[in-house]
Amino acid sequence: MKRVATKKFLGHPRGLFTLFFTEFWERFSYYGMRAILLFYMYYEISDGGLGLDIATATSIMAIYGSLIYMSGILGGWIADRVLGPSRTVFYGGIFIMLGHTVLAIPVYGLATLLTALALIIIGTGLLKPTVSSVVGDLYTEEDYRRDSGFNIFYTGINLGALSAPLIVGTIGQQYDFHLGFSLAAVGMLVGLLTFVLTKRRFMGSVGDTAPNPLTPKEKKRSYTILGISITAILIIGGITITTGTLTIGGFTILVSTLAIVIPIIYFTVMYRSPKTTKKEQSNLIAYIPLFIAAVIFFGILEQGSIILAQFADQRTNLQFSIFNLQSSWFQSLGALFIVIFAPIFAWMWLKLRNNQPSTTRKFSIGLFLAGISFLVMMLPGLIFGTEVLASPLWLVFSFLLVSLGELFISPIGLSATTRLAPAAFASQTMSLWFLANAAGQGINAQIVRLFRPETEVVYFGTIGVISLIFGVIIFLIAPTIQRKMNDGKSEEA
Numbered sequence: 001m002k003r004v005a006t007k008k009f010l011g012h013p014r015g016l017f018t019l020f021f022t023e024f025w026e027r028f029s030y031y032g033m034r035a036i037l038l039f040y041m042y043y044e045i046s047d048g049g050l051g052l053d054i055a056t057a058t059s060i061m062a063i064y065g066s067l068i069y070m071s072g073i074l075g076g077w078i079a080d081r082v083l084g085p086s087r088t089v090f091y092g093g094i095f096i097m098l099g100h101t102v103l104a105i106p107v108y109g110l111a112t113l114l115t116a117l118a119l120i121i122i123g124t125g126l127l128k129p130t131v132s133s134v135v136g137d138l139y140t141e142e143d144y145r146r147d148s149g150f151n152i153f154y155t156g157i158n159l160g161a162l163s164a165p166l167i168v169g170t171i172g173q174q175y176d177f178h179l180g181f182s183l184a185a186v187g188m189l190v191g192l193l194t195f196v197l198t199k200r201r202f203m204g205s206v207g208d209t210a211p212n213p214l215t216p217k218e219k220k221r222s223y224t225i226l227g228i229s230i231t232a233i234l235i236i237g238g239i240t241i242t243t244g245t246l247t248i249g250g251f252t253i254l255v256s257t258l259a260i261v262i263p264i265i266y267f268t269v270m271y272r273s274p275k276t277t278k279k280e281q282s283n284l285i286a287y288i289p290l291f292i293a294a295v296i297f298f299g300i301l302e303q304g305s306i307i308l309a310q311f312a313d314q315r316t317n318l319q320f321s322i323f324n325l326q327s328s329w330f331q332s333l334g335a336l337f338i339v340i341f342a343p344i345f346a347w348m349w350l351k352l353r354n355n356q357p358s359t360t361r362k363f364s365i366g367l368f369l370a371g372i373s374f375l376v377m378m379l380p381g382l383i384f385g386t387e388v389l390a391s392p393l394w395l396v397f398s399f400l401l402v403s404l405g406e407l408f409i410s411p412i413g414l415s416a417t418t419r420l421a422p423a424a425f426a427s428q429t430m431s432l433w434f435l436a437n438a439a440g441q442g443i444n445a446q447i448v449r450l451f452r453p454e455t456e457v458v459y460f461g462t463i464g465v466i467s468l469i470f471g472v473i474i475f476l477i478a479p480t481i482q483r484k485m486n487d488g489k490s491e492e493a
Contacts, residue, residue, distance in 0.1 A: 012149045013138040015203035018195060020156035023131055025191025026093065027160030029100055029184040030124065032168030035331040037061065038309050040177045041113070048177050050108065054310065055449045056248055061306045062445035063255050064117050069438035070259060071125025073266070076431030079130040080424075081222075084210045085137075086199060088130045093192040095123025100185035106178045129430040134203075136418025136426075144353055146419070150411040151346035158342065160187075161335035169328025212275075212424045252445045259442025263291065263435045270432075275424035283420040286484030290416065291436050293363045293474050296467055297409050299440030300370040301402055304334055306444065307451050307459075308395060311377070315453075317389040330395050337403035345407045358482050359416050362408045364475035369405030371467030373398045378460035386453040420485065 008014060041057035043049025052060075079088040099119030102112065135153050139146045164187070172180025214222060270276055271284050312318075313327035349356050357365070376398045380390035413433055421429030451459050474481075 012145060012152065015138050016135065016149060016152060018198045018202045019131055019135050019138075020153055021198075022089070022093075022191050022195040023153065024156040024160040025187050025194060026096065026124075026127060026131075027157045028164045028187035029096060029191070030120075030164075031161040031331065031335070032164030032187060033100060033103065033120075033181055033184040034305050035165035035169040035328040036172035036177055036180050037064075038306065039173065039313065039328065045108070050110065050113065052110075058306050058310065058448040058451070059248065059252050059445050062302070062441045062448055063252050064121070065302055065305075066255055066259050066438045066441035066445060067117075067121045068124045069128075069434040069436075069441070070255075070262065071121050072129040072431035072434040072438075073125070073262065074122075075126040076129050076133075076429075078126065079133070079210065080212050080426060081210055081214045081218075085130045085134045089127050089134070089195060090192065092123045092125070092127030092130070093188055093195070095119050095126065097123075097185050097188040097192065099123060100181055100188060104178050104182035104185055106176075129434050132414050132433075133418060133426055133430040136415070136430075138203075145350070146415050148346040148350045150415045151342050151349065151407070154407075154411040154414070155339060155342040155346075158335040158338035162332050162339055165328050165331035169326055169331065173326050173328055211426055256442040256445050259435070259439045263432060263439060266432050266435065267291075270422055270425050270429070273422070273424065276422045280420075280422040282484050284422070286481050287416075287420050289474060289477060289481055290360065290363055290413065291432070293367055293470060294409060294413055294433070294436035295439045295443075296470050297363075297366055297370050297405065297440070298437040299443050300374060300463060300467060301334075301406060302437065302441050303444060303448070304399065304402065305331060306448050308377070308398065310451070311390075312392075312395055315380075315386070315390055315456075316392050316395060318392070320392050325392060330392070330399070333396060333399035334403045334406070337400050338406060341404060341407055342411070345411075358478060359412055359485065360474060360478035360481045362412045364471045364478065366405040366408035367467050367471030367474060369401050369408070371464045371471060373401035373405070374460045374464035374467065376401065378457045378464070381453075381456045381460075386456050416485075 038057055038061050039049065041050050041052045041060060042054050043051070045051045075088060075092065079085045083091070096119070099116045099121075102116035102119060105112070132153075135150060136146070139149060164184070168180045168183050171183060267284065267288065271281055276284070309327065309331065312330040316327070316330075318325040318327065377394060380386075380388075380394050384390070413436075414430075417430055417433040418426070447463075
């Protein structure tokens with residue numbers, strides 16, 4: 001039985017403090033590194049970069065992002081069935097810190113980069129879905145504070161994301177990329193210390209045990225399959241890399257395909273499991289359109305660190321009034337707006353209580369805002385042409401819109417996932433939620449290559465319109481989804 005401290009943190013269970021600051025520092029390390037990663041890849045070697053072509057660099061960024069969230073499958077499974085959430089969070093932080101440490105070492109080359117990214121991917125897969133799942137464990141399903149609590153948690157995420165590009169980005173771009181990466185490693189170390197020193201006092205035994213532990217027979221079978229899989233991957237990877245069969249382009253296609261296929265398999269396995277009840281099956285059916293909406297939304301949101309970062313670096317006038325801007329600083333905009341508006345949204349959901357819009361309607365609003373954020377970005381090229389440097393205010397307005405959309409989808413999606421998850425697949429369902437981001441970035445890996453000055457207007461316009469269309473569809477089917485989510489009970493959608 002869960003044992004939670006009775007003292008409060010901002011009116012919420014005190015364990016939210018531990019998870020808030022653990023995720024703050026994890027996100028500081030993640031967004032700090034990401035703010036300079038694209039530039040590190042395509043800047044010339046003489047400027048401290050790797051000298052990759054832009055198309056390859058943007059594809060690697062998207063695939064890295066996709067694998068980050070795809071790895072949550074393994075992390076959720078380990079948390080649910082082997083280690084329990086708490087230890088999974090801790091070991092994930094260790095891997096992340098090691099990955100940033102490798103990047104901090106001034107050893108140039110694609111092999112070093114890929115090794116570091118692999119460590120960060122593994123670590124984030126262990127930590128990210130698990131820590132969010134534990135936030136849900138602090139509340140009962142009926143607790144009206146859930147959405148508000150996730151908004152506060154989400155504020156912690158974005159405080160880390162806000163400060164990181166300004167600090168790590170400035171150090172990385174003005175002085176040395178590797179020094180910037182070292183700051184990301186230090187950030188993760190602080191996050192680990194926060195978790196270890198406050199977990200027992202503030203959270204009690206929450207997250208200590210695996211909710212669906214492996215039986216001895218399952219353990220033997222799982223470890224055998226895992227060992228064979230790792231061996232096969234290493235052998236096939238070694239052969240294909242050595243012979244030149246596996247190229248960056250081929251690998252991106254493989255990952256993009258997996259990013260779409262794996263969620264389908266995941267839904268099927270959970271739905272057909274004998275451990276999933278009829279009510280939980282109904283919840284999973286309702287979850288599918290929300291998942292698709294999230295794929296589209298995250299596909300747009302995550303282009304902020306790829307296409308909008310490239311736009312900031314190459315198409316934006318960085319001399320604004322008396323300020324000489326760094327292109328990496330724009331990566332703080334989304335987090336800045338989340339920090340400003342998330343407390344307002346948290347207060348609003350508490351104030352409205354049972355009168356707030358349904359989860360489904362919130363998702364549709366988020367898609368509308370995301371679509372408009374890309375339609376805004378087509379205007380500089382449409383009005384002034386792509387040969388003229390654009391005002392940075394276009395990026396500011398675009399980030400504002402998509403950030404507001406994020407508050408209608410990301411924290412609400414986290415809350416809905418913990419509420420709709422089958423009991424036997426709690427952390428794994430949270431992994432499924434993050435697979436929406438993986439799928440969105442997997443799709444991005446194939447389309448970001450299409451972005452060029454001559455395609456800029458069509459690129460932003462097409463994606464923006466697609467988001468608006470799906471927003472309308474989700475809005476229209478909201479009543480049906482809500483009935484499924486409430487197990488047949490009527491609710492105003």
